[in-house]
Amino acid sequence: MEVISGEKIVKNYGKFEVLKGIGLNVQDGEFVGIIGKSGSGKTTLLKILGLIESVTDGTLLYKKNEISKLSDKELARIRREELGFVFQEFYLMDSLDVFENIMLPFYISKTVDDSKKERARVLMEKFGIRTLEKKMPNELSGGERQRVAICRALINDPEIVFADEPTGNLDSKSGKIVIESLKDINEHMGKTIIMVTHDPQMASYCSRLILLKDGVILEDLENNRNQESFYQEILGKMKEL
Numbered sequence: 001m002e003v004i005s006g007e008k009i010v011k012n013y014g015k016f017e018v019l020k021g022i023g024l025n026v027q028d029g030e031f032v033g034i035i036g037k038s039g040s041g042k043t044t045l046l047k048i049l050g051l052i053e054s055v056t057d058g059t060l061l062y063k064k065n066e067i068s069k070l071s072d073k074e075l076a077r078i079r080r081e082e083l084g085f086v087f088q089e090f091y092l093m094d095s096l097d098v099f100e101n102i103m104l105p106f107y108i109s110k111t112v113d114d115s116k117k118e119r120a121r122v123l124m125e126k127f128g129i130r131t132l133e134k135k136m137p138n139e140l141s142g143g144e145r146q147r148v149a150i151c152r153a154l155i156n157d158p159e160i161v162f163a164d165e166p167t168g169n170l171d172s173k174s175g176k177i178v179i180e181s182l183k184d185i186n187e188h189m190g191k192t193i194i195m196v197t198h199d200p201q202m203a204s205y206c207s208r209l210i211l212l213k214d215g216v217i218l219e220d221l222e223n224n225r226n227q228e229s230f231y232q233e234i235l236g237k238m239k240e241l
């Protein structure tokens, strides 16, 4: 099933055209990577697909509904209930402990209950941070913080997880744990993932990779080989970026 599709998507910031006619569709269950040089428009595209940013021109469909026809209230509901976000900078609240950070969406909507607390514990267990539940963010490593952010993104049981350079601030060991967590979410929890990265190693975990250059899709690569040969293919393609 197609979850998001875009046709001829254009995004301008003032006179600057960042996206110049993007067409793509994302199917339920895919792990889509977006790779490209700094300034190629990766984050802008991710924000548009994540319904955070509007398009200047073109059509964006979310589950076959044209986004421009949805009310702000409906868009906010979709973002809150059906989408999850993970960012390079983690965005944890320094004054809340790990458990409270994961539960934050429910504190905001004042809908904390025992089943949601249990869900938070199951997620912490799954991502190896259960013993850290009472720690504050400044007591955690970068990789641990990102796993907290991943649990928070999953607490609403979203259908799609958007990740913007989720390993960008991590050393390679922590980065590997985080990317493997995302892979696990995709393969075993059935979540669709759309991830921006500039790192070919991280991109090799994706089932499909969009190569972005100066606001256009240079190539849309299907990963139908093993990870190492996909990595080699990506390295080759990156010379064209």
Ligand SMILES: Nc1ncnc2c1ncn2[C@@H]1O[C@H](COP(=O)(O)OP(=O)(O)OP(=O)(O)O)[C@@H](O)[C@H]1O
Pocket: 013, 018, 036, 037, 038, 039, 040, 041, 042, 043, 044, 045, 198
């Ligand atoms: N809100 C904004 N207002 C004006 N220009 C913007 C805005 N957001 C992004 N840009 C510009 O659009 C271009 C693409 O930005 P974007 O963040 O999408 O690129 P990127 O490929 O994700 O880059 P990076 O890898 O450095 O994060 C950049 O030149 C950036 O300066």
